[in-house]
Amino acid sequence: MSRTAAAVTSLLLVTSLFAMAVPGSAAIAATDGSTDDGYAGSHVAFDVEGDAITDFTVGGSETFSEVRVQSQSEAGVGAGVGLGAVVDIDGAGLSTSAQTETSATIAAESGAELSAHDTERGHLVVAAGDEAQFVEAELASGASAEADGEAVVVTDGEREGAFVVVGEGEVAVNDEGDVAADLAADAELVFRSYADGERDDEAKAEEAMIAEGAASVELHVEERDGETVSEAVSFGAETAAEAGAEAENEVEMTVERTVSEGTIVLATVSESAVGSIEDLEVTVDGEVAAEASSASELEAAADGEEPRYLIASQNEAEGEASVYVAIDHFSERTVAMSGDDGSADDASDDGSTDEASDDAGVDDALPGFGALAAVIAALLAVGARVR
Secondary structure, eight states, X not given: OOHHHHHHHHHHHHHHHHHHHSTTHHHHHHSSSOBTTEEEOSSEEEEEETTEEEEEEETTEEEEEEEEEEETTTSOOOTTOOGGGOOSOOOOOEEEEEEXXXXXXXXXXXXXXXXXXXXXXXXXXXXXXXXXXXXXXXXXXXXXXXXXXXXXXXXXXXXXXXXXXXXXXXXXXXXXXXEEEEEOTTOEEEEEEEETTOOOHHHHHHHHHHHHTSEEEEEEEEEETTEEEEEEXXXXXXXXXXXXXXXXXXXXXXEEESSOEEXXXXXXXXXXXXXOGGGOEEEETTEEOEEOSSHHHHHHHHTTSOOEEEEEEXXXXXXXXXXXXXXXXXXXXXEEEEOOSSOOOGGGOOOOXXXXXXXXXXXXXXXXXXXXXXXXXXXXXXXXXXX
């Protein structure tokens, strides 16, 4: 055998030995980052080990060392104790039941379901299912938690996140300084993560809308490696949402509810994905939605009038915007957003904030709108909406 052939043989042998020595190397090369025992996306990563989600990170920053869930009848917690005593619960066994490029769903033997969504917000949703559940999230080293109204805020030095409960239940800081939640049947625990300084008044108003039921869907649209990627997150047992077909400068989503009442979709969209925000067009079931000029108009749309949308804020430096879409009734609706690369005609918009006064006095209708109205009025007043 020639020296060349011998060298090739040696190279193949070394490669095989390396693959044997590093069991995950072949899988890493062959997948998008997902594994049988966890998930690794562009924003979110974690492992699944027996009865816990472990090493949960968002944006490369570890927030939780473990997240466990167990039915209240099996959690080993004494009857009538407060959430402070919900520590070291015996978690139910976990297994990955579904996985996509942008999400992973984990089934618990207790009947609960945990879903992680690969968005900039690092969404983690724990749905109780048919039985009441306890949830415990042990913080990563260096992280801390504190109550903020009905939310619990977790800070790890690089990011800040908030837990809220949708439906009947409570979230609190337990006696060991970790996060514990008591969820009734069909309730959900929702976690959203923010980069340092991002959890502003607008973010807190969105949390309130989610917790109180005004907003039941959140959509994130971004561009990754030249492709548009979208992920829809639904809140509440009666709502399901799925990001649909994507085309150039357009994204589509289907929202289905088992109740007829309207709702709000909270969307974060990038110009690289949907085109010019100035030329944004929103349709519901193919019909163009009118643009609302205030939170009160948006609220009225969700309360039974025709669908409307509102550009709540726009970050020109990042090339993205927060868009709220009010849908008037259900069961199944299709929402599409699209823009183009043309220049918007600014002549018809002089930046007037006369409509800000319309936001007063909307506290007594859809839940969460009092906070939202105040935030939108402030954003409009300082010119955060650039047209």
